[in-house]
Amino acid sequence: MSQETLTPAVLTVTEKGVSTSRFVDALRVIARNRLALLGLFIVSVGIFAAILAPWISTHDPYEINIAGRLQAPSAQHWLGTDFLGRDTYSRIVFGARTAFIIAAGAVFLGALFGVPLGAIAGFRGRWIDSTIMRFMDAIMAFPGRLLAIALVASAGGGFTSLFIALGLGAIPSNARIVRSAVLAQKEREYVEAARMSGESDFGILFLQVLPNCLSPLLVRLSLEFAHAILAESSLSFLGLGLPPPTPSWGLMLKEVTPFLQLQPLAAFFPGLTISLIILGFNLLGDGLRDIFDPRQYER
Amino acid sequence: MDAPLLEVKNLTIRFHLQRGVLSAVQNVSFSLRAGETLGIVGETGCGKTVTSLSILRLIPCPPGNIAGGEILFHGEDLLKKSEREIEKIRGRKISMIFQEPMTSLNPSLTVGEQISECYRVHMGHSGKVAREFTEHALSLVQLPSPQTVAGRYPHELSGGMRQRVMIAMALACQPEILIADEPTTALDVTIQAQILELLKELQTKMKMALIFISHNLGVVARLCDRIGVMYAGSLVELSDKKSLFTHPLHPYTQALLNAIPRPDLRDETLKAIPGSVCNLFDPPPGCKFHPRCAKAKELCKTEMPRLEAKSGENLAACYFPGA
Amino acid sequence: MLARYVVRRILQLIPVLVLVSLAVFLLVRVIPGDPVLVMMGIDQDERARITPEQYRVLQHQIGLDRPIYVQYLNWADKIVHGDFGLSLATRRPIVEIIFERYPATLYLAATALLVGLAIAIPAGVIAAVKQNTKIDYAAMGFALWGVAMPDFWLALMLIVLFSLKLGWLPSIGYASPFDNAGLFLQHACLPAIVMGTELAAPLTRYVRAEMLDQLRQDYVRTAWAKGLPSRMVIVKHALRNSLIAAVTVVGLQTARLLGGATIIETIFSWPGVGRLLIDGIYQRDYPIVQGAVLLIAVTYVFINLIVDIFYKWLDPRIKLE
Numbered sequence: 032m033s034q035e036t037l038t039p040a041v042l043t044v045t046e047k048g049v050s051t052s053r054f055v056d057a058l059r060v061i062a063r064n065r066l067a068l069l070g071l072f073i074v075s076v077g078i079f080a081a082i083l084a085p086w087i088s089t090h091d092p093y094e095i096n097i098a099g100r101l102q103a104p105s106a107q108h109w110l111g112t113d114f115l116g117r118d119t120y121s122r123i124v125f126g127a128r129t130a131f132i133i134a135a136g137a138v139f140l141g142a143l144f145g146v147p148l149g150a151i152a153g154f155r156g157r158w159i160d161s162t163i164m165r166f167m168d169a170i171m172a173f174p175g176r177l178l179a180i181a182l183v184a185s186a187g188g189g190f191t192s193l194f195i196a197l198g199l200g201a202i203p204s205n206a207r208i209v210r211s212a213v214l215a216q217k218e219r220e221y222v223e224a225a226r227m228s229g230e231s232d233f234g235i236l237f238l239q240v241l242p243n244c245l246s247p248l249l250v251r252l253s254l255e256f257a258h259a260i261l262a263e264s265s266l267s268f269l270g271l272g273l274p275p276p277t278p279s280w281g282l283m284l285k286e287v288t289p290f291l292q293l294q295p296l297a298a299f300f301p302g303l304t305i306s307l308i309i310l311g312f313n314l315l316g317d318g319l320r321d322i323f324d325p326r327q328y329e330r
Numbered sequence: 331m332d333a334p335l336l337e338v339k340n341l342t343i344r345f346h347l348q349r350g351v352l353s354a355v356q357n358v359s360f361s362l363r364a365g366e367t368l369g370i371v372g373e374t375g376c377g378k379t380v381t382s383l384s385i386l387r388l389i390p391c392p393p394g395n396i397a398g399g400e401i402l403f404h405g406e407d408l409l410k411k412s413e414r415e416i417e418k419i420r421g422r423k424i425s426m427i428f429q430e431p432m433t434s435l436n437p438s439l440t441v442g443e444q445i446s447e448c449y450r451v452h453m454g455h456s457g458k459v460a461r462e463f464t465e466h467a468l469s470l471v472q473l474p475s476p477q478t479v480a481g482r483y484p485h486e487l488s489g490g491m492r493q494r495v496m497i498a499m500a501l502a503c504q505p506e507i508l509i510a511d512e513p514t515t516a517l518d519v520t521i522q523a524q525i526l527e528l529l530k531e532l533q534t535k536m537k538m539a540l541i542f543i544s545h546n547l548g549v550v551a552r553l554c555d556r557i558g559v560m561y562a563g564s565l566v567e568l569s570d571k572k573s574l575f576t577h578p579l580h581p582y583t584q585a586l587l588n589a590i591p592r593p594d595l596r597d598e599t600l601k602a603i604p605g606s607v608c609n610l611f612d613p614p615p616g617c618k619f620h621p622r623c624a625k626a627k628e629l630c631k632t633e634m635p636r637l638e639a640k641s642g643e644n645l646a647a648c649y650f651p652g653a
Numbered sequence: 654m655l656a657r658y659v660v661r662r663i664l665q666l667i668p669v670l671v672l673v674s675l676a677v678f679l680l681v682r683v684i685p686g687d688p689v690l691v692m693m694g695i696d697q698d699e700r701a702r703i704t705p706e707q708y709r710v711l712q713h714q715i716g717l718d719r720p721i722y723v724q725y726l727n728w729a730d731k732i733v734h735g736d737f738g739l740s741l742a743t744r745r746p747i748v749e750i751i752f753e754r755y756p757a758t759l760y761l762a763a764t765a766l767l768v769g770l771a772i773a774i775p776a777g778v779i780a781a782v783k784q785n786t787k788i789d790y791a792a793m794g795f796a797l798w799g800v801a802m803p804d805f806w807l808a809l810m811l812i813v814l815f816s817l818k819l820g821w822l823p824s825i826g827y828a829s830p831f832d833n834a835g836l837f838l839q840h841a842c843l844p845a846i847v848m849g850t851e852l853a854a855p856l857t858r859y860v861r862a863e864m865l866d867q868l869r870q871d872y873v874r875t876a877w878a879k880g881l882p883s884r885m886v887i888v889k890h891a892l893r894n895s896l897i898a899a900v901t902v903v904g905l906q907t908a909r910l911l912g913g914a915t916i917i918e919t920i921f922s923w924p925g926v927g928r929l930l931i932d933g934i935y936q937r938d939y940p941i942v943q944g945a946v947l948l949i950a951v952t953y954v955f956i957n958l959i960v961d962i963f964y965k966w967l968d969p970r971i972k973l974e
Contacts, residue, residue, distance in 0.1 A: 169672030173946070174953045175912030181677075181946045184934040185684040261803055265916055268805050269931060284806060288920075295813040302806030310801035386878055413883070420880030428878075433871035438894050438968065447889075448879055499879065 067318020073311025081127040090118035092125040092278045101294035110300045113283065114290050119297060123304050125278035130308070134259035136194040138252055141201025146248070149206030153213030154236050167203035179262050183271045193272055197259045208251045212244030246323035250316050257312035264305050280305050333405065334361035335539055336507060341399035343380055346392060350611040354380045356563045359637060362507065367533065367540040369554030371547050373607060377563040378543045382509045386426055387416050422452045425500035429512040431492035435484035441495045442480025448502040467498040471528060490521035494528070501532060508533070509541045514549065526552055547590055551575065559583050562608050562618040565637055569644035579646035581623045617648070625650050659962055669954060674732065677947045678725050681939050689717055691939060693741070737944040742936050747944040751926060755948065758918070758925030760830055761848070762910055764841045768849025769856060776853070777860025778892055781868060792857055799854025804913050808847045808920045815843060825922035844921045851913055852906045859902045863895035897967045904960030911953050
C-alpha cells in the first residue's frame with residue numbers, strides 16, 4: 032500500500048515542527064529588517080556628516096583655545112572641548128570624514144585584490160587555488176589587529192600606509208567569500224552554456240559568474256567597513272595611525288586619555304560615535320544577509 | 331468494563347501563526363482502556379501527531395494553544411497538571427516513540443546513556459544499577475550484545491537498531507501507555523515488520539496500552555483493536571477493526587479503504603479521493619469533508635456532525651453513515 | 654583516526670608557518686629608509702656619523718650584504734634555534750625578554766576567556782530558552798553593542814568608573830597569579846572584563862542561535878518526552894550539542910583576544926607581549942617587534958590547531974570519518 036494513495040496533495044503546514052519554525056522565522060526576519068533599517072539610518076547619518084562636515088560643524092576643528100580646555104558640554108560646545116580646547120562636536124563631525132575615507136580606501140583595496148584572487152582560485156582550482164589560499168591563510172594567521180599594527184609600524188602612519196595596512200587585512204576574507212561563491216556557481220548550467228557559445232574563461236568569470244556572487248560579497252563589504260573603521264581608530268589610538276592634529280576618533284580618544292580624571296566626557300563622546308557607526312554597519316550587514324540569504328539568518 | 335485509562339474529551343488545539351489561526355485539532359474525543367491498542371489513521375496534517383503530542387503536553391505554547399477539552403489519565407486532567415507533575419508522568423506512565431529514529435536520538439550521547447538517564451531520573455537508580463537495567467532493556471528489544479550497543483553513538487547504528495533503542499528507552503520504566511507516532515514509516519519494509527512484531531510482543535508482555543499512529547491503514551490493522559480515523563483535525567470515525575474494514579461508517583473511511591490496493595481486487599478499482607484537504611486556516615462550514623463527499627447534502631454544508639454511536643459501539647461523525 | 658587527522662593538520666601548518674615567518678622577516682625590510690640603519694636603530698639624519706668603513710662592517714654583521722633569500726634562511730635558522738637576536742634598546746637577547754613577558758599575556762588571555770565563557774554561555778542559553786522575551790532582547794542588545802564597542806573605549810570607561818570614580822580597582826599594575834593570586838585578580842579584573850566582553854558578545858549570539866536550532870531538534874523533543882527535568886533537557890541535551898559547534902567560534906575569537914591584547918595591555922600597563930610589541934614600535938626596536946609579532950602569530954596558529962583537534966575529539970559524528 033503506497034503512501035501516495037493515502038496522502039494526496041495536502042497542506043503541509045499543519046504538522047507542528049514546520050509551522051512553528053516558519054512562524055518564528057518570518058517574525059525574526061521582520062524584526063531583523065527593522066534593525067537593518069536602523070543600521071541604514073545610522074550609516075546614512077554618518078555619511079552625511081562626513082560630506083557636510085564644514086556646514087554642520089559649529090567650530091573650526093583645529094581652533095585651539097587653551098583657556099577653555101576640557102569643558103563639559105554646553106550650549107556653546109555641544110559635546111564639550113578637548114585638552115586643547117578644541118570643539119569635540121566639530122572634531123567628531125570632521126572625524127567622520129577621516130574614518131569614512133580610510134575605511135572606503137581599505138575596503139576598496141581589499142576588494143580590488145581579494146575579489147580577483149578568490150575568483151581565480153575558485154575558477155581555476157588545483158595548484159593555483161592552493162597557492163593563493165595558502166597565502167591567504169598566512170595573512171589570516173595574524174590575529175586581527177596585529178597585522179595592521181605590524182604593517183603600520185614598519186610602513187609608518189598616514190593615509191597611504193593605513194589604506195595598505197587595513198586593505199591587506201581585508202584581502203583574505205574577500206578572497207574566501209568569492210572563492211566559495213565561484214565554486215558554487217561554476218558548475219551551474221549557464222556557465223556551461225557560456226562556454227559552449229565560445230566565450231573566454233575570463234569573460235565567463237567576470238561577466239557571468241562574478242555578478243552572481245555579489246550578494247555574499249556585499250554583506251561582507253558592509254561588515255568590512257565596520258572593521259576598517261574600528262581598525263583605523265585602534266591604530267590612531269595607539270598613536271600609530273594618523274598624526275595629530277588630524278580629527279580622527281581614535282586619536283581624539285588617545286589625546287584625552289591622560290585627562291580622564293579631569294574630564295571623562297571628553298573621552299566618552301568619540302568612543303560612543305565609533306560604537307554607533309560600527310553598530311550601524313553591522314546591523315546593515317546582518318540585514319543584507321537576511322535579505323539575500325533567508326536561510327542563514329542566524330549565523 | 332472498568333473505567334478507561336485515558337480519556338480525551340473535546341480536545342481542541344489551535345496554532346496562532348502569522349498567516350492566521352490554524353485549527354489543528356477540533357473537538358476530538360476518544361478513550362483508551364488498559365492494555366488496549368488504539369490506532370489513529372489519517373493523512374499528513376490531519377492532526378494525529380498534534381493530538382498525540384498534546385497527551386504528553388509536548389505542544390510548544392505559543393504558538394500552540396490548547397483551546398479546550400480535557401485529557402483524563404486515571405481520572406485526572408493532564409492539562410491541569412503543573413510542569414513538575416507532568417514530568418513525572420512523561421516517560422514513566424506514558425511514553426512516546428517518534429517517526430525518525432535518527433534525529434530522535436541525541437547524536438552526541440551514547441545510546442546507553444540516553445536510556446539509563448530514564449532509570450536515574452524516574453527510579454532514582456544509581457549509575458551502576460541504571461546501566462544494568464539499560465542492558466536488560468536493550469536485550470528486551472532483541473538487540474544483539476546489549477553491552478556493546480549501549481556504548482555506541484546513534485550514528486553507529488542502523489535505522490532498525492535505532493528504532494529498537496527508541497523502544498527500549500520508551501519502555502524503560504514500564505509505562506502504562508505507549509504512544510507510537512509513525513514508528514515504522516522511516517524504515518525498510520522488512521524492518522517495519524520486525525519492529526511491529528516486537529511492539530506487539532512487548533505490549534502483551536508488559537500489559538500496556540498502545541496508541542499507534544500511522545497514515546497507513548494496513549499497518550494499523552495489523553496491530554490495533556480499535557481504529558480512529560482523523561480528517562482535517564477531527565475524529566470522523568472510531569470503530570473496532572473488523573467493522574471498520576467490513577462496514578465503514580464514514581464516507582472518508584470508505585474512500586480510504588478504496589484507495590488501498592488489495593489482492594482480492596483488480597487494480598482498476600483503486601480510487602483516489604477527489605479534491606484535496608481543506609485549508610485549515612479557513613475550514614469550510616459544516617462537515618469538513620463535504621466538498622469531497624459524494625453523499626453531501628445541504629445539511630452537511632451548514633451543520634458540523636458530532637461523533638456519535640451509529641452502529642453498536644462504533645462511532646462516526648456523519649449524518650448519512652453506512653455503506 | 655584522530656591521530657591521522659592531527660598529523661594532517663600539523664603538516665598543513667608548515668607552509669603557513671613558513672609564510673608567516675617570511676612575512677615577519679620582510680616586515681623590517683619594508684620600513685622606509687636604509688635597512689642597515691633601521692636595524693641598528695640609527696636615525697637617517699645621523700647617517701653622517703658613520704664612516705663608509707663602519708657602514709660596511711655593520712652591513713656585513715647583520716648579513717645585509719648577502720642575497721635576500723640567504724638572509725631569510727640564516728634568519729629562519731637562528732629563529733628555529735631560539736636565537737631572535739638582541740634588543741636594540743637593552744642589548745639583551747630577545748628570547749629572554751619575550752619569554753619573560755609571555756606568561757603575563759597567557760594569564761590575561763586565559764582569564765579573559767573564562768570571563769567571556771562565563772558571560773556568553775548562560776546569556777546565550779537563557780536568551781534562546783526565553784526567546785522573544787525581554788531577557789532575550791537584553792542579551793541580543795548586549796551582543797550587538799558589545800561587538801560594536803571598541804575595546805579601548807570600554808577600557809577607558811571602566812577605568813573612569815571603577816578606578817577613578819569608585820576607586821575599587823587599580824587601573825595599572827600586575828602580579829603573577831602564582832606569587833599573589835589575589836593581587837593578580839585585582840589587577841586582571843578590568844582588562845579581563847574588557848577582553849572577555851570582546852569574546853562574549855559574538856559568542857552569546859552564536860550560542861543563542863545554536864541553542865534555538867538544537868531546541869527545535871527531534872532529540873530534544875525525545876528528551877522532554879522521557880520526562881527529564883527541563884534543566885537536564887536544556888543543559889545535558891541541547892547545550893551540549895550547541896557548545897560543540899561553539900568551540901570553533903571560540904577558536905576564531907581568540908584571534909581577536911590576542912590581537913586585542915596589544916591595545917589592552919598597553920592601556921592597563923600589563924607587562925605582556927602585546928605591550929612589549931607596542932613599546933618596541935615606539936622605541937623603533939625592530940628585532941623586538943619581529944619577535945613579538947612572530948610569537949603572537951604562532952601562538953594563534955597553534956591555538957587554532959588545538960581547537961580544531963578538540964572539536965574533532967568532541968563530536969562523535971566527525972570522529973568516525
